Amino acid sequence: MQKRVSLKDIAEKVGVSTALVSYVLNGKEKEARVGEAAAKKIKKVAAEMNYQPNLIARGLKFGKTHTIGLIVADISNPFFAMLARIIELEAQKRGYTVLFGSSDEQLEKSQNLINTFLNRQVDGLIITPVAGSQSQIEVLQDKGVPFVLMDRGFSETETNMVVTDNHDAMYNAVQLLIRNGYKKPGIIAYDTTLTHMTDRIAGYKDALKDSGIRFNAKWLVKVPYGNYKEDVTAALDRFLDVKGSVVDSLVFATNSISVQSLKVIHARGIKVPQDLGVISFDESDVFDFFYAPITYIKQNLQAISENAVQLLMQSIDARSKKYTKVTVPSIIIKGKSSNRSKTSGGG
Amino acid sequence: MQKRVSLKDIAEKVGVSTALVSYVLNGKEKEARVGEAAAKKIKKVAAEMNYQPNLIARGLKFGKTHTIGLIVADISNPFFAMLARIIELEAQKRGYTVLFGSSDEQLEKSQNLINTFLNRQVDGLIITPVAGSQSQIEVLQDKGVPFVLMDRGFSETETNMVVTDNHDAMYNAVQLLIRNGYKKPGIIAYDTTLTHMTDRIAGYKDALKDSGIRFNAKWLVKVPYGNYKEDVTAALDRFLDVKGSVVDSLVFATNSISVQSLKVIHARGIKVPQDLGVISFDESDVFDFFYAPITYIKQNLQAISENAVQLLMQSIDARSKKYTKVTVPSIIIKGKSSNRSKTSGGG
DNA sequence: TACATTTGCTTAAACGTATAAGCTTTAGGC
């Protein structure tokens, strides 16, 4: 790699000190009382030599790198890919660059990424925490590292956090099923204590309660993330195998669960929405191809990303110990999978 | 943020100079003839204080940041998301961290990202170049910046490059259609001079030629990326509207074109593979839900990513002006969309 | 003329790290 031109190179060429060059190129000519002639020449030479400041050196000097670390749980999930894209954009708008990593829902990778990013002196972190990473996050709090949790959090620990209103979203979805005549709505979720899941499950239960439907433990299946495809398949078979199914409708707590479930439903020839009502949390391209377009909860990715970056910037600037939780509303996109009666406009 | 502990902090606590601390923590005790007692104490204190080296300072010192910049064309495309994930993993294995950006197929964003990354002193770049970015890439060559183009390149400029064998892949796909009895295979591709497209189109044409089928200009549609959904829809309507369609089978040159096309085909009620044979370049989750599982060309993402990182590392280390082109083979996953006769095992 | 002020620049120090070179102190040889 060609040697980059430094202040020193310019200084030598013009015949002044590096200090003068720095003053001029930072627009501090007046404060530093730089002569007009010198300023002009410095600017000219800098432009000719195509000077670009070394941000690493600046970072060292100021203890601020204008870099943020983004750790998503799984970049191959379009949900996180979209978030990553928007966050990178929002960060760039504010003069920040994104160091990127995918924890793949693994504790160890998460810790590695946090360490790496901190050693690289990121100014802050945006993290979708993985199950069991609470202690990792608490270390960050102790160190006073600015960070924002995104998409999910921990119920016991207060942190900066930007999440969808998961309870509300799920509550509305289940209520919709019930309004449309389903009496036994089930749910397939991940088995984790992270708030996005617990909130969704709570929303599910509250919707039942407020509709006067007594919750049946068989309606709720929690699958571990590690082996979810097999487990989701097994769960569905238990739900639906027998005549007189356990449930008459299902909400899938994430898009990955949805896609896997729909594959099984498709393969088993189960009729949606007649034999089974369906609503998904998050969307997927596949929904359009299901014979009954899938009703789904659409999170506001733009708002989540913007708020996460915004909050992180505040946290970086303010250095306060106050934590803010931002809850972003979502909407339900009504397909045909959640309504048996074709006449009703209820979705 | 709490002040991080530096060599100086350890030195003061132990009562030695920073130099000694540096020697010890870098395992240079022997070369530097550090006393046993001092070494032991330094190690102990460093551990106690949880010393982590400041990689920014190291970067400045060595002119090497162990950071690479990754610029993908569109992170919201699962194809690139998967690549990003693997590249991040491979880079990490080699002690590198990834600065990440999505150019969203925009020239200006691409240039911005390149500039930002260079100013941040990345050691090298992995880029999926966007249309028209040739001059941006040539500037990198002039500057001697190590980089690797991935997924696509420029036919006129020789660079480091890791791509699928696009010609071969498309050639085989079209030959498969022809072997399965299709006489008029069409193709929908993006309108660009980037090699991934030109190679695929060339492969398509060569497959026709070698099968004794005369290419018909109406069979090839190139849509601009900017407005592809509408244009793909329009193209399909032209292909299929009339009785006695222009084509009897189609190859889609990317997964985005595929998904959009399948939506239209689905909506129009066109029968695949009877009325229309279909093969896609790249895969998508949606393929499983199409009533006839889609035959597709599966690129070897792992190999592409590994080679890209590998080649970049070589380029960073070697500093030579030689350029290497790596071509990665792909395979065809045979679904039911490319074969009318259900008895044949030909896929 | 003498002094104060302004102008226009340079020097020095700092961020955290690495390392060549130099300086003491101790040990060894005679």
Place this chain on the structure above:
DNA sequence: GCCTAAAGCTTATACGTTTAAGCAAATGTA
């Protein structure tokens, strides 16, 4: 006891940047 060598440490310098402080010359004031 003297010199050499080795051992064990420190000092100095550098990476590229920023900025306070300082210095010399020019200008202004009385």
